[in-house]
Amino acid sequence: MSVLSEDKESANAGAHGRKPAIQVVCLGSGGGPCEDNVTGFLLRSIATEWARNSLLAVDAGSHLAPITRILEEHFPLTYNGKPKASEAPEATVLKSGPFAGLKFPDRSARANAMHLLRSYISAYLITHPHLDHLAGFAINTAAFHATSRPKTVAALPNTVEAMKRHIFNDVIWPNLTDEDGGVGFVTFQRLKEGGDAMVGEGEGRGYIDVCDGLGVRAFKVSHGVCTKSPPAHQHRGSGAGITDASPTYNTSAQAFALESSASSTHRSLSTSHHFHTAHQSPHAMPLDGACVVDSTAFFIRDDQTSRELLFFGDVEPDTLSLSPRNQIVWTEAARKIANGLLGAILIECSYDDSQADAFLFGHMNPRHLITELQNLAALAEEAKIHRQMEEKGAKKRKRSAPANGLLLPEHDRKRSRSMSQVDAVRSGPLSPKSSSTPRRCETGIGVNLGEDMPLRGIQVIIIHVKDTLKDGPHVSENILSQLKDYEARLQEQGQGLGCEFIIARSGESYWV
Structure with a gap:
């Protein structure tokens, strides 16, 4: 048996030195x-x-x-040699x-x-x-x-x-x-949307094995609108702003859904008992008969370590969607970040910021992606505070949350980032001609630096970049530069995310 070696070796190390x-x-x-x-x-x-x-x-x-x-x-x-019949290839x-x-x-x-x-x-x-x-x-x-x-x-x-x-x-x-x-x-x-409530237990509950060592949970996300409205074509997506009458996931998947809170201050970490509860974008009212193209976000879990990554198919920002569903995924991701389980997010950013909203066609560009990540950061801070409070011993509070859910305690406390301001972030993206920093979430606990950044240790791997086939810098370079610029401005304002932006390239490996 022969061994081939090169000077260039795989960077076999997980994020921040953690064993991948x-x-x-x-x-x-x-x-x-x-x-x-x-x-x-x-x-x-x-x-x-x-x-x-x-x-x-x-x-x-x-x-x-x-x-x-x-x-x-x-x-x-190719290999054109003819080994002897008695010789097995080495x-x-x-x-x-x-x-x-x-x-x-x-x-x-x-x-x-x-x-x-x-x-x-x-x-x-x-x-x-x-x-x-x-x-x-x-x-x-x-x-x-x-x-x-x-x-x-x-x-799905x-x-x-x-x-x-x-x-x-x-x-x-x-x-x-x-x-x-x-x-x-x-x-x-x-697959059952949201996972199968009858499979697994603890953090592995709902994850369906698809390969030796890996399990998945699938969530629908939105990827633009159909060019023709039903019944002009065979239905290929979800109706805008409408809950599926017969959800494809197990009806007991509500065990995963985050329980609705009566307090508006807790609404960002809660969903209804069904994953498809409509959450309308403030400026995007559904068109009669509009059909939203469905895509999927997968949480992929390593059976051995419980480490996870989040893989998005093509996806549009909630701020532009007729059927905003990213918040559901971010809420689940935030809990995993708080528990130290999520190591990477693979998500599309098809265009740079020169692409106007009207021509995104169900995709992301940096100004929208950074806003989506701000929403995730706000949710992650909430989840981390909740986890810290539990660890500090609020044992008298009896919790009935399911193993795969997050039920916030009913009490008054200062929020690290108010979700009313997160909603403001979601209400309107930057103009494509604007060079100002995206609207940010305010913090009530001071400057957010270093280890306190909510997405510290998360690799955000950018995929699905659409090549312009023009001379000059590749569009992926513009995308990466714009994302880093937004992050630098947020850090100047004490609102840094802390994640690492990486442009995916064919032939490379990433370790989570």
């Missing part, structure tokens, strides 16, 4: 228009140590091609790169990429059925014929239905699924 639990490999980081670099990631629990079927693909707009490209750094693209263990430690049996990048696809990737977690998130997967299904079991597609039911109806329909692509008389290369795992 999850490896994230970026296959595609863009949102188009080039088809060779669109959203696609591989995740694994480090505890599985490269066991077979231990890799989870999260979206697969670009998939097998970038895996091959990464392996070309270690192997020739296995190679990589010492660097995203697949360091993995044993490859073949001599070419192409053959080893196919080996990884067939033997190690067991499931595909799909956020929504747009082509830039599943085109690679659909085309790569031609390679699934030699696998020992079907590949699993895990997604609306995404599964769209893939069945519009992709694997024997018109656009052969029906290679195991449903409706298909070939059987692909099987579907329909």
